[in-house]
Amino acid sequence: MAEIITENLCHTYSAGTPFEQTAVRDVSLRIPQGQFAAVIGHTGSGKSTFIQHLNALLQPTSGRVLLDGQDINRDKYARRDVKWKVGLVFQYPEYQLFEETVYRDIAFGPTNMRLGKEEIDERVREAAAFTGVEEALFDRSPLELSGGQKRRIAIAGVIAMRPEVLILDEPTAGLDPAGCAQILDNIRNYREKTGATVLIVSHSMDDVARIAGRIIVFDKGRVAMDGTPEEVFSRARELSLIGLSIPKAAQLACALRDRNIPLPEGIFTHERLLEALLAVREGRTC
Amino acid sequence: MLKDITLGQYFPGNTVVHRLDPRTKILLVVVYIVALFQARGWVGYGLVTLVTLLCTALSKIKLRSMFKGVKPMLFIIALTALLNIFYTAGTPVRPGWIITWEGIARAVQMMLRIVLLISGTFLLTYTTSPIALTDGLELLLNPLKKLRAPVHEMTMMMSMALRFIPTLISETDKIMSAQKARGADFETGSLTRRAKALLPILVPLFVSAFKRADELAVAMESRCYHGGEGRTRMKQLRLERRDLIALILGGLFLAGMFVLKGFGL
Numbered sequence: 001m002a003e004i005i006t007e008n009l010c011h012t013y014s015a016g017t018p019f020e021q022t023a024v025r026d027v028s029l030r031i032p033q034g035q036f037a038a039v040i041g042h043t044g045s046g047k048s049t050f051i052q053h054l055n056a057l058l059q060p061t062s063g064r065v066l067l068d069g070q071d072i073n074r075d076k077y078a079r080r081d082v083k084w085k086v087g088l089v090f091q092y093p094e095y096q097l098f099e100e101t102v103y104r105d106i107a108f109g110p111t112n113m114r115l116g117k118e119e120i121d122e123r124v125r126e127a128a129a130f131t132g133v134e135e136a137l138f139d140r141s142p143l144e145l146s147g148g149q150k151r152r153i154a155i156a157g158v159i160a161m162r163p164e165v166l167i168l169d170e171p172t173a174g175l176d177p178a179g180c181a182q183i184l185d186n187i188r189n190y191r192e193k194t195g196a197t198v199l200i201v202s203h204s205m206d207d208v209a210r211i212a213g214r215i216i217v218f219d220k221g222r223v224a225m226d227g228t229p230e231e232v233f234s235r236a237r238e239l240s241l242i243g244l245s246i247p248k249a250a251q252l253a254c255a256l257r258d259r260n261i262p263l264p265e266g267i268f269t270h271e272r273l274l275e276a277l278l279a280v281r282e283g284r285t286c
Numbered sequence: 287m288l289k290d291i292t293l294g295q296y297f298p299g300n301t302v303v304h305r306l307d308p309r310t311k312i313l314l315v316v317v318y319i320v321a322l323f324q325a326r327g328w329v330g331y332g333l334v335t336l337v338t339l340l341c342t343a344l345s346k347i348k349l350r351s352m353f354k355g356v357k358p359m360l361f362i363i364a365l366t367a368l369l370n371i372f373y374t375a376g377t378p379v380r381p382g383w384i385i386t387w388e389g390i391a392r393a394v395q396m397m398l399r400i401v402l403l404i405s406g407t408f409l410l411t412y413t414t415s416p417i418a419l420t421d422g423l424e425l426l427l428n429p430l431k432k433l434r435a436p437v438h439e440m441t442m443m444m445s446m447a448l449r450f451i452p453t454l455i456s457e458t459d460k461i462m463s464a465q466k467a468r469g470a471d472f473e474t475g476s477l478t479r480r481a482k483a484l485l486p487i488l489v490p491l492f493v494s495a496f497k498r499a500d501e502l503a504v505a506m507e508s509r510c511y512h513g514g515e516g517r518t519r520m521k522q523l524r525l526e527r528r529d530l531i532a533l534i535l536g537g538l539f540l541a542g543m544f545v546l547k548g549f550g551l
């Protein structure tokens with residue numbers, strides 16, 4: 001249905017000028033239908049550049065991107081159609097809001113798809129529900145709302161296209177903890193209800209540990225690690241070498257283990273840590 | 287895309303041309319422009335072209351980058367050439383044609399003149415950072431302060447504008463990408479459709495530009511900026527020997543051009 005494959009993807013900015021810079025080097029990945037994957041990496045490691053290839057906003061300098069086995073850059077029409085199938089939410093998407101009302105802004109994508117009026121209306125309401133945007137806000141100007149609300153409206157604007165693959169670039173950047181939790185909840189909810197593939201770019205290990213089933217670590221434009229959270233977080237040393245750290249709960253679990261508190265492996269979230277500590281107190285190990 | 291616009295772009299480097307004092311370079315560009323307009327015949331144009339090529343080579347700017355700067359003006363250049371070909375009196379190329387040999391010569395010279403004019407000024411912006419450029423300009427215009435001209439304010443505005451052009455361009459790029467991801471189409475459709483398609487770019491761009499301006503004003507005020515009165519510089523500009531040499535060479539070049547003009551060459 002919606003599987004993304006990249007083959008030896010490379011991207012060089014400003015090729016042939018003194019400002020030439022290779023941002024993505026030889027990335028070959030397969031992201032199967034329905035997966036919840038996270039891309040993490042240091043600032044400037046090429047995450048944003050990489051994901052902009054997945055809906056043909058950027059064309060590879062070399063290599064290919066396949067959606068369901070077909071090259072998304074094969075012609076002009078394919079490049080356009082892939083935008084409906086692969087929804088991309090940019091970093092700080094609230095800066096892209098422009099319409100007079102919230103409703104019309106969310107409807108911008110579906111309108112560009114040339115859908116009927118009823119269909120658009122249905123999708124706008126559905127997307128608003130997914131992202132927790134109350135219908136009471138529909139007639140307000142998006143520019144006068146709070147940062148968190150704007151962010152959710154912008155995400156709704158992409159979800160309204162009902163993409164089979166939803167990609168979000170640092171969706172929680174600059175939000176307060178409550179706002180972060182709410183947005184991550186919304187995204188998880190969207191995936192569970194629609195079965196969409198979700199790819200989330202983040203530099204917060206704590207966020208990622210909580211929600212993603214797979215973690216892809218970028219370093220200097222290459223994929224440095226790729227695996228389940230267990231696999232990736234067990235390589236704490238290597239992660240720290242490329243400037244990343246394991247989730248706080250995992251750090252704490254490590255420190256406790258060093259003090260001979262018998263905690264099991266594979267603790268990455270606060271909830272899991274709490275559970276394990278309670279179990280230890282009751283005298284059993286789980 | 288947008289980033290390919292090199293207008294006013296600075297290519298960092300460490301050549302003699304880069305190290306010249308910005309004041310020297312601004313003066314030399316003025317000299318260059320005056321000299322260019324003294325060219326009357328092939329010898330004159332040849333000399334200016336030679337000097338331009340020499341300076342380009344000295345500053346290690348690729349000819350390709352130079353051409354990129356000229357590209358946006360191609361239409362105007364072509365138009366000027368066409369008008370000159372058709373509207374110059376002289377001996378027809380063939381009996382009965384309106385195209386004359388003089389017209390062709392004039393057209394080529396006109397094209398050369400525009401290309402050289404652009405190349406010369408671009409050499410300045412290619413090799414001088416915007417900050418240095420406005421600093422140089424401010425110092426050169428300092429005498430005008432006696433006449434109560436707001437020199438400092440003008441150059442400050444200019445350096446800010448120059449500083450924010452790349453930011454605005456990359457922001458435009460980002461907003462365009464974001465709207466394209468929602469299926470916006472900027473390339474096809476009728477003129478009105480395309481004009482309308484600009485709205486999703488312009489609105490967010492203006493919103494953020496105003497916000498940025500506001501933040502900049504607050505940041506400057508909180509660092510006690512209060513205009514040019516008594517301000518000192520971190521990098522003091524000082525004229526070196528190479529500046530003197532460059533100015534002398536520039537003067538000789540100008541004199542040479544006047545001599546050539548006198549002979550009608």
Ligand SMILES: Nc1ncnc2c1ncn2[C@@H]1O[C@H](COP(=O)(O)OP(=O)(O)O)[C@@H](O)[C@H]1O
Nearest residue numbers: 013021023041042043044045046047048049050
């Ligand atoms: N539009 C652009 N033009 C030129 N270079 C860019 C552009 N966007 C990003 N880069 C460069 O590419 C590299 C990777 O950037 P990016 O993909 O944004 O990384 P990340 O999202 O992981 O922080 C950086 O070194 C950055 O400077």
Ligand SMILES: [Mg+2]
Nearest residue numbers: 047048091169
């Ligand atoms: Mg990024």
